[in-house]
Amino acid sequence: MVSEVDSVLAEHELDYETAVNRLPYTTAAIKESLRLQPSVPVDFKTAVEDTVLPHGKVRVPKGMIVMYMPYVMGRMPSIWGEGAATWRPERWLAPGFRPTAYEYPVFNVGAAACFRMWGVLILMLLRRRCVCVCGCCVDAFPSQAGPRTCLGQNMALLEATIAIATLFRSLSFELRSTNVTYQPSVTLPIRHGLQVVASARQS
Numbered sequence: 001m002v003s004e005v006d007s008v009l010a011e012h013e014l015d016y017e018t019a020v021n022r023l024p025y026t027t028a029a030i031k032e033s034l035r036l037q038p039s040v041p042v043d044f045k046t047a048v049e050d051t052v053l054p055h056g057k058v059r060v061p062k063g064m065i066v067m068y069m070p071y072v073m074g075r076m077p078s079i080w081g082e083g084a085a086t087w088r089p090e091r092w093l094a095p096g097f098r099p100t101a102y103e104y105p106v107f108n109v110g111a112a113a114c115f116r117m118w119g120v121l122i123l124m125l126l127r128r129r130c131v132c133v134c135g136c137c138v139d140a141f142p143s144q145a146g147p148r149t150c151l152g153q154n155m156a157l158l159e160a161t162i163a164i165a166t167l168f169r170s171l172s173f174e175l176r177s178t179n180v181t182y183q184p185s186v187t188l189p190i191r192h193g194l195q196v197v198a199s200a201r202q203s
């Protein structure tokens with residue numbers, strides 16, 4: 001990532017065009033990090049009317065809460081292959097690699113997606129009933145995850161790419177935190193923060 005930033009920024013301004021088109025490894029590293037550490041690790045929706053999951057096996061009555069876990073889905077070998085637990089940005093650069101929004105739900109946990117997710121859906125029925133479904137719904141639906149997908153996903157990737165390129169072009173970072181762990185939450189913050197020491201890079 002640092003060598004990509006160095007070589008690209010030696011020849012181009014760090015503008016919109018560069019961030020979108022010339023830093024593919026950096027953007028891949030961000031996507032890969034979000035796969036393993038999704039900002040929204042668990043989410044749920046409530047059915048506003050009676051429905052049935054696309055594979056036809058599970059009834060979802062009005063009022064049922066449907067809970068699903070992008071954190072778990074990002075680590076499933078059935079979606080990502082045997083190296084699912086490994087941080088490997090290169091996977092995003094392989095020709096033809098384009099996971100659907102149902103396989104990579106980090107930005108796509110909108111209302112339609114939660115009923116149409118390919119992978120594991122953990123269904124918790126309030127009022128003391130609970131169902132767990134593992135099934136493939138992908139054939140039943142097109143490859144968009146519904147109308148309530150994150151509106152800011154492209155902007156978020158753009159901002160993160162620019163922020164990382166800006167930092168890494170002039171600084172290097174040394175990890176000081178030990179025992180890095182999560183603070184359980186609706187989002188996925190790091191407990192006690194992540195302590196690093198930043199140093200100016202030698203030019």
Ligand code: HEM
Nearest residue numbers: 039040043106107108109110148149150151152153155156
């Ligand atoms: C890494 C950054 C981000 C992640 C992982 C993320 C993820 C998500 C997720 C999971 C949802 C669906 C929440 C739900 O319905 O339960 C969502 C919705 C939304 N996000 Fe983001 N988001 C990010 C950045 C942004 C940014 C930068 C913006 C705006 C500039 C934004 C705007 C929105 C909006 C407007 C919705 C609601 C869409 C709707 O319900 O119709 N997000 N986001």
